[in-house]
Amino acid sequence: MYRLICKDGNAKRGEVTTVHGTIQTPVFMNVGTAAAIKGAVSTMDLQEIGTQVELSNTYHLHVRPGDKVVKQLGGLHKFMNWDKPILTDSGGFQVFSLAGLRKIKEEGVTFQSHVDGRKIFMGPEESMQIQSNLASTIAMAFDECPPSKASRQYIEDSVARTTRWLHRCKAEMNRLNSLEDTINKQQMLFGINQGGTLNDIRIEHAKQITELDLDGYAIGGLAVGESHDEMYDVIEHVVPFLPVDKPTYLMGVGTPANILEAVERGVDFFDCVYPARNGRHGNAYTNHGKMTLLNAKYELDSRPLDETCQCPTCRNYSRAYIRHLLKAKEMLGLRLLVTHNLYFYNKMMEEIREAIEQQRFAEYKKAKLAGFEEGDK
């Protein structure tokens, strides 16, 4: 259940009630692909850094340890010891980007596991069944994310099939939620808008999927090679055709600046691997832009990563120490950076929510972006 608390321009401040608690939006979901945050960050740590929603990947968990194993162990929440909301993606994106040789038919997709090479079939029903076994709070519809350079004809056909798949997803989710031994009988389903950078196809598709009255709607297939301006243009064109009283989720995006731009255009759910990936590559997000900790200038720098930050890393460790850990290849360095970066994203979303409530989002966004430009002093 989504409640629109207020708007500031097109920016939305909302609240989603779920069986696993309430989500305040705009929200950044923290990515734990294989039911774990990369960089040795635990779910106990997530509680401490203000994480509202954890996101896990259906494809990865289906392949290993297997969704049936997770179900036998009581579902994803119990498995990874996380009691707040979890969103699972549909597996579609990974099937199309990660798996080996694949074959798309009307029924679904046959592909090879990247772990052991075995042949797997996944269609809308299978994706819903896997996500139902995982018992996430929010399931994503099974869609095709067409290649960024696909022809207009390919995208039209693909989007039409994604719409047909969505009907099958909804029917299957309804069936699964009514079964006796389903762990989460109130699993929510979000539909996904596709269409590449072709706005007319995007809009037509948005109209079709909103007719299904789902729990939320995502914009998929962006941040796959198009420019930032092309991405913002798609968002601007599509958001008006998605219900304002439902969550609007921009999948897999992005940098802090991307998020600020998308919030301004009405998006209120985000996820991205950047904060964890950048942490693992020795980079920290700060209010003065990104820092590369291996830089020699930090050797004797006893300040925290960001002097305004209250995360566990900044409250306890210095730039010089983190630089040393990276040089010495100590895993702790990665953990401290990933923790900081996730906190940075979570905290920015909190600031965004406050700014929207106080009708000063444009001002907040401008100041935040200017800070990023300044760089580390």
Add this chain to the structure above:
Amino acid sequence: MYRLICKDGNAKRGEVTTVHGTIQTPVFMNVGTAAAIKGAVSTMDLQEIGTQVELSNTYHLHVRPGDKVVKQLGGLHKFMNWDKPILTDSGGFQVFSLAGLRKIKEEGVTFQSHVDGRKIFMGPEESMQIQSNLASTIAMAFDECPPSKASRQYIEDSVARTTRWLHRCKAEMNRLNSLEDTINKQQMLFGINQGGTLNDIRIEHAKQITELDLDGYAIGGLAVGESHDEMYDVIEHVVPFLPVDKPTYLMGVGTPANILEAVERGVDFFDCVYPARNGRHGNAYTNHGKMTLLNAKYELDSRPLDETCQCPTCRNYSRAYIRHLLKAKEMLGLRLLVTHNLYFYNKMMEEIREAIEQQRFAEYKKAKLAGFEEGDK
């Protein structure tokens, strides 16, 4: 300052007062070689798992980031954010076991850095200076750990040199502790007993070094290839010649069983890489012996590693989840195992202290060892 609280047979229950707080013995020091515990365990975590003393390696920190860097940053305590006692080894063991081409002279040892190959000279004075820069609570004397297969003549000569070096260490430490800009002016110095498995040389050496009235005495050069029985035999012969009213430290030892045997023979300081190393290799110490988490039988096992354990890992995560993390090569799995293993060691030391106080150490040891034999059920 060591205070002997009580004895139970030869087992000692003591208390060491330092500028960084009190150490209750017997104690197991947690090894953080390069000023970090392997496996992404933070000093915040150490506070939670009952760690009393952190141990760092002089050789590693001299090579990277450099002890002068650490001094400029306020010493090791500030650098790694740990306010309890820290022991640094002398660098000797690593120089003899890890560094490239080395040359031993009366003055000290010339060797190559394992990081960048540069030539480094370290003698007793250099080792004390480095440890003074690191500002650890307890410094270890610079000694030679003779090869396990060395001849009697080699060991005699080596031990005699180690004694001469010890005099130089003491003089240098006194000088350093009196300097204005020394961070920890009350740095303690422990001497190290050597002599391979030749008890007469060991005893003669013990007599010589105890004359220097140092803050504590270690038994070095064990667990380097001799059998457990040979090791216990050396301990039995040497401990009577070390002061009962000073800490007795068995360096680099060992398994839980090794520790129980050594405590029974009067040892009360320990350190070992086993708990962290075993954790990183997917193994957990429990009251029923060691578990290999990759074992297929844990796939659906929702129990904690050890059902009697109150560590953060056992309070929050299951065997099945940890097994999954290891299979998926998620760093979090290693962190959870290392945390558990260090807690297991720390907790065992707490039990040992209580058993000695209650004069039931023999009984406790017997029951504990019997548990290890049972194996995981």
